[in-house]
Amino acid sequence: MRSLDAATSGKLTVVTSPAGFGKSTLLSQWAAGISGSIAQVAWLSIDRLDNDLARFLKYLAAAFHRVDPDIAGNAELLIDSSPVTPVDSILTAIINQLSPRTAPIYLVLDDAHLIVSGEIAACINMLVAYAPPALRIVLATRGELPLELAHMKMKGHVVSLGDSDLRFSLEETEDYLANVCGLDLAVSAVVALHHKTEGWPAGLQLAALALAHEGSREAFIAEFSGSQRDVAMFLTHDVLARQAPEIQDFLLRTSILDRFCLGLVEAVCPGRDCAAALATIEHSNLFLIALDSSGQWFRYHHLFSEFLRNRLDAWTPEARRDLHRAAAAWLAARGHISDAVDHALASGDADHAARLVEECAMPLTMQGHIPRLTEWLNQLPPELIATRPRLLLARVWAQFHMSRPRQAVRILKQAKTLIGQLSERGEIERATTRSLKAELQTLTAGVISATDRSRTATRVASRWLADFPEDEPFARGTLANICAFSHYSLGELDAARLRSLAARDHHATANSVFGIVYCDLLLGLVEISAGNLAEAHQLLDRACRLARERLGSGSYTEAMTAIFQVELAYEWNDLQGAERILHQHRQIIEECGLVVHEMACKLHLARLAAAHGRHDEAIVFLERAERLGIEKRYRRLTAAALNERVRLLLARGDVRAARLALRSRGTEPSFESRPVPIHPLDEYAHIGAARVLIAEGHPAKAIAVLDRIAERMRRDGRLRGFMQVRALVAIAAHSAGETLLALAAAVDIVTLALPQNAMRSLIDEGYPMREVLEFARARIPAWSRNSGTATFVDALLRELDRTVPERARPMAIVGKKRMLSSKETDVAALLLRAYTNRQLAETLSMAPDTVKWHLKNIFGKLGVSSRTEAVLKLKEIGLDGSTERKLAG
DSSP states (O other): OHHHHHHTTSSEEEEEOOTTSOHHHHHHHHHHHHBTTTBEEEEEEGGGSTTOHHHHHHHHHHHHHHHOHHHHHHHHHHHHHOSSOOHHHHHHHHHHHHTTOOSOEEEEEETGGGOOOHHHHHHHHHHHHHOOTTEEEEEEESSOOSSOOHHHHHTTOEEEEOHHHHSOOHHHHHHIIIIISOOOOOHHHHHHHHHHHTTOHHHHHHHHHHHTTOSOHHHHHHHOSTTSHHHHHHHHHHTGGGSOHHHHHHHHHHTTOSSBOHHHHHHHSTTSOHHHHHHHHHHTTOSEEEOSTTSOOEEEOHHHHHHHHHHHTTSOHHHHHHHHHHHHHHHHHTTOHHHHHHHHHHTTOHHHHHHHHHHHHHHHHHTTOHHHHHHHHHHSOHHHHTTOHHHHHHHHHHHHHTTOHHHHHHHHHHHHHHHHHHHHTTOSOHHHHHHHHHHHHHHHHHHHHHTTOHHHHHHHHHHHHTTOOTTOHHHHHHHHHHHHHHHHHTTOHHHHHHHHHHHHHHHHHHTOHHHHHHHHHHHHHHHHHHTOHHHHHHHHHHHHHHHHHHHOTTOHHHHHHHHHHHHHHHHTTOHHHHHHHHHHHHHHHHHHOOHHHHHHHHHHHHHHHHHTTOHHHHHHHHHHHHHHHHHTTOHHHHHHHHHHHHHHHHHTTOHHHHHHHHHHTTOOOOOOSSOOOOOGGGHHHHHHHHHHHHHTTOHHHHHHHHHHHHHHHHHHTOHHHHHHHHHHHHHHHHHHTBHHHHHHHHHHHHHHHGGGTOOHHHHTTOHHHHHHHHHHHTTOGGGTSSSHHHHHHHHHHHHHHHHSOGGGOOOOOOOOOBSBOHHHHHHHHHHTTTOOHHHHHHHHTOOHHHHHHHHHHHHHHHTOSSHHHHHHHHHHHTOOTTOGGGGBO
């Protein structure tokens, strides 16, 4: 209702909604929200007046009288005392009484379309014309008004709101269902109802009434549609039954169309005055939604369309096929190929449908309409697809995006053989053959990448890009994207950035919205990994906005980007925002997303469930993610899911289950002194192993593993992962009594987290992180002063206090808290005074190698790699050259 709040700041607001839209419900909720607080509302329903001027004036005065008896008292006296209604006198009395007021009064005239009396219309015109500033008039109508508003519109006094302005936003839907209807629904349920009703107030009201008596709310919401009993009865009696028979027939025939214009409805309604029918429906606001500013293309509200199609099922199959046949022919003849496909399939003409799919498969792929393409291919006979190389390659695109690389490989081989045979027989032109082979190469590299063989995919894609056809910008851009994603998977961020930027140029040339959005998505993922969360948010937001502007809301292209906006909202501790975005796009991702997106979706579900204390549910999601990762051979995200599961198992004290989880995935927490090589794709599995080592009382072993991972992450510029690893180092060092190392790691994580407001990675570490931060705050002066750092640390501690109950405190290793040995203390004190190695050796009577040995130990405890970094870290912790003794434990 925010649009209504904003619009009613003008002198006159005209609210136009379809029959059955629920405008009275909408206006009532709006009026209840403002009445008695910022304004007062006088309400008058026209349908009770029989268009009698005297009665209208009396009710008008009574409406104002209910708001404030002083306002309309004189008007009521005039009405009662005069046998002839003195219109001017009565309006003058009302206006004079309103003039001194400063607080707004809204006069709502409901069902204003029922005004047919010229006298009442003239009276309202006069009231609007002379209304004082405090009076704001809202006319609620289902159709045309008998008022002269043109001159007022020219002066900017009139604001018009249609059904698109009046639909509830997702937030308003959530508020209505919870606070008005009293329903305690999960965010996913609210999102589903909002999507199905398109924010239609009456539809939401019907759903809410039914839900109050439903045993299984999930099942009801999943099946809720225009054919649902309450919705169908409402639409039948309150909407359809009020229409003339010819309009009812028109509505049923045109219900098969997802969108339509005059020419198209004439094709499915031959011999009828379709222009008049459309005009009647438009003037009646009969759930008709304009799709362009010129008013040429329309569609019906989804629930209304479903209701009509359900009634159309009573027609014979042949009659319905005739409608689809006519629609397919008209659309195909005018170049609306993708619109024609569904109708060709519904008409039973598979050959015609196959030809149409061939024609639009690549344009649809370039715009990211993979789910739609997949749906069509599933309806075509396999033997028909097997004879058409374009359809085979379209099937590979679909399998690739549904994370089915093995099936994709089989179809790729089939397509390659068929293309070779057709080319040899001269059945396809040379240019077509060249284009098909370029697509083959792109998809081959994509399938290799989908099997998580990132290094191989990078090598293959780079080799082919060097000699790739310049006139195939989409395929070239996609190949560069594949290369960029493979670099990203291996932690090679700079190479990923360069490839993504090059790919974006190619996709811009090809005018591929999907390609451009995917490039921005990759760049966003790179910046998330680099710890530049604000920049990542800008990139992902730009990608989502482009997808919505060019493809409409709710597209697969938007969903694949939005699913990673969840990660940012979660990291910023906006759990409600993260949950809302996730459930808006979850269904389409789970149905047809790339494995990366599908697994990310499951990880988000698990993290949110755990954040709300539902650990068992979270572990189930993580186990599913791991199984999916193993099935799709996707090591990196499988390892990430495993690490999350280990964290949750340890949080509830189940160390044995955590170790078994690692062992079942081929990772064993190692006690070997000899380090085991860690592949970049397996880093998070080894982070999970380090967690178990800490829990089992081997923090030094854990630190050895974590330091190797942290060093590579720092070298690659993956600072977000570096921050997360250093958080564990801080926990391990604190539990082992390695005070200086714990403080150094604490400084690292806060220094990295603060600029990006990254909180949740630290909050999720629970009680051990709280102990580390409290310990460090007491010893680092900068964290106690009035500063941005201190404020951030305090915010973290408050959130940890709120989310981590005292009973969740894990077993800690008790040991002597120490910073440096006495010799290391002497070296560090002189290091702070900028002594060289030679000066250190001479002053402390040490051999040069001994000095180097002590420096190496100090660097290790500080988590640095140079003298300069060591000095800066010692100063950050609050130590300087005049406080040597503070360095010793």
